Amino acid sequence: MAESDVIRTRRLTRYFGHKAVVEELDFAVPRGQIVGLLGLNGAGKTTTIRMLLGLLEPTRGSCEVLGVDSRCLTPETRARIGHTVEGHFLYPWMRVRECERFGRETHPRWDGGFFERSVRRFGIDTEAKVAWLSRGQRAGVSLASTLASNPELLILDDPALGLDPVSRRALNETILEFCQSGQRSVLLSSHLLDDVERVADRVALMVDGTMVVNTTIDHFRARIAAWTIDAPDSPTAAGNLSMPVPIPRIVNCRPLGQRWQVTVVDPDEDTRAALSAIESRAMEPADVTFEDAVLAYLSRSRVYHSFYTEDAS
Structure with missing residues (x-):
């Protein structure tokens, strides 16, 4: 300060x-x-x-x-x-x-x-x-x-x-x-x-009640990345992506129709290796807007699915 x-x-x-x-x-x-x-x-x-x-x-x-x-x-x-x-x-x-x-x-x-x-x-x-x-x-x-x-x-x-x-x-x-x-x-x-x-x-x-981001707008946008991944056949009861290994630096994972969007802060080689280990038919980078990045953080304290998605539990 x-x-x-x-x-x-x-x-x-x-x-x-x-x-x-x-x-x-x-x-x-x-x-x-x-x-x-x-x-x-x-x-x-x-x-x-x-x-x-x-x-x-x-x-x-x-x-x-x-x-x-x-x-x-x-x-x-x-x-x-x-x-x-x-x-x-x-x-x-x-x-x-x-x-x-x-x-x-x-x-x-x-x-x-x-x-x-x-x-x-x-x-x-x-x-x-x-x-x-x-x-x-x-x-x-x-x-x-x-x-x-x-x-x-x-x-x-x-x-x-x-x-x-x-x-x-x-x-x-x-x-x-x-x-x-x-x-x-x-x-x-x-x-x-x-x-x-x-x-x-x-x-x-x-x-x-806690501060999770405190930086410039440009720096915030630059540090966030996302990928869309084909949804596995059996998502977990919580509605999260079934992952064989933890994904380092993950912020949020949410369903998008038949796909999932995984949002990560400061992705590194370990992050990319973990994403590559997910059994999926396709994975590709996704554009992340400022709104997307903010909502990825905020969604962690709310349910992940839309009002039209059935709760698997």
Whole structure:
């Protein structure tokens, strides 16, 4: 971790009862970069964000935001952080222009002109009441309010929830413009993998509360490889490929019709030798997209088959 990091965690852990929701988390957000925080529902992303913002005490470990321990964030430091919560809460009785006035009176670095431009970009009438707005329009007002506070660091928890395709594109363009100077940074938690791939410099991937990937987008894609293999006649009861030997560095194995796709990280000669030992009629390399690579990791904590595949057990 570098001195320029705007977020740092060290062995960050949070238990609820006897369950570790976040466990031994070590990662950083470098200044000037966009980091995509990915994981299934329940992976620990929102819990991590709440600890970063000082809204939840860690069970053990520590986290810093803008060089300050998250348990000791002052109002001055908080004013440098922009945060959107999942669901985009707004006061329903306010008109959009009143949301702007509320922000102006509560944020010392408020940029009213930016707010006006942003809501227009999302196609929102400033005279409309929040209660009248669609889900996507409320998301647009929430994002405009967050960005108009002129933060150094943006922490976005599923910001595209409810946005239509045009508004999603506007959001992605705004995030990229926000970081253009190289002095502002974004932690983006999202389920929309194509959006993350489009804007992020780095990916941090959580599975069951632990960080399993933490690298640049390009490095992540380069380290993953896959092969499709003819399915054996007798798959195991768990639905996995019947393998005579373990496959080193395997990430995931899933059925694709009458074939299986085996995904591997950093394949070496041992990996290829193990794949060659599988009794199969055909095996060939498969293209791996960013989405394929992410889902290979996430699928390890879920069933492997589709809704149309019978469970062999």
